[in-house]
Amino acid sequence: MPTRLLLVDDHAVVRSGLRMLLEGESDMQIVGEAGSAAEALQAVERLQPDIVLLDIGLPDLSGIEVARQVKQRSPATAIVALTIHEDEEYFFKMLEAGAVGYVPKRAAPEELIQAILAAASGEVYLYPSLAKLLVKDYLTSEGSGRGVRALDGLTDREQEVLALLAEGESNPEIADRLGISPKTVSRHRENIMRKLNLHSRSELVKYAIRKGIIQP
Numbered sequence: 001m002p003t004r005l006l007l008v009d010d011h012a013v014v015r016s017g018l019r020m021l022l023e024g025e026s027d028m029q030i031v032g033e034a035g036s037a038a039e040a041l042q043a044v045e046r047l048q049p050d051i052v053l054l055d056i057g058l059p060d061l062s063g064i065e066v067a068r069q070v071k072q073r074s075p076a077t078a079i080v081a082l083t084i085h086e087d088e089e090y091f092f093k094m095l096e097a098g099a100v101g102y103v104p105k106r107a108a109p110e111e112l113i114q115a116i117l118a119a120a121s122g123e124v125y126l127y128p129s130l131a132k133l134l135v136k137d138y139l140t141s142e143g144s145g146r147g148v149r150a151l152d153g154l155t156d157r158e159q160e161v162l163a164l165l166a167e168g169e170s171n172p173e174i175a176d177r178l179g180i181s182p183k184t185v186s187r188h189r190e191n192i193m194r195k196l197n198l199h200s201r202s203e204l205v206k207y208a209i210r211k212g213i214i215q216p
Contacts, residue, residue, distance in 0.1 A: 002029040003120040006047060008040040009055040018053065021109050028116065037061035044074050051119050056083040056090055067097035078119040095202050101125040121170050124201045154195060161188040166208030
């Protein structure tokens, strides 16, 4: 079943270009377009898309606030930000709002397709130059002592799953590597997030870097 996409950008020519690019992918289906935040939120409620490809610079409402409202109205919908902004302010706020992908508009088409495929698989995709900002923030957090948590409470298996999740592996990949079912991996993941009081994949990666579980 193809991944159902909603395109949100206030420039019709950009939406047209995205449609031409993505309609060539057999595993993707464009189910709607929106040129404003109001149109986007109405479309999300009506269509319940798998992924919203969201421009941050909308005329009637910040894309950051749109992302928050999308997650409230359709929690299962993943958000991939497509933007001209590559500074820390927008980047971190979009991650906090629930985006699982962040791709600059200058990126190659292949980068955008990779981001959509990652989001469709429940993974996170960050453009390389922006991923460096994330690592920098994690290391700064470590140096200041903010948010450091002990591994106490995690079983050996949960620590294994934590490390693999932080490395970017998907639930099926982890299941195959550890010889367990994807459902068991999902249960371990839920337990890890609950025990460590983490709420997103980006927080999990931060934690793993701070603890030396993975190297930046």
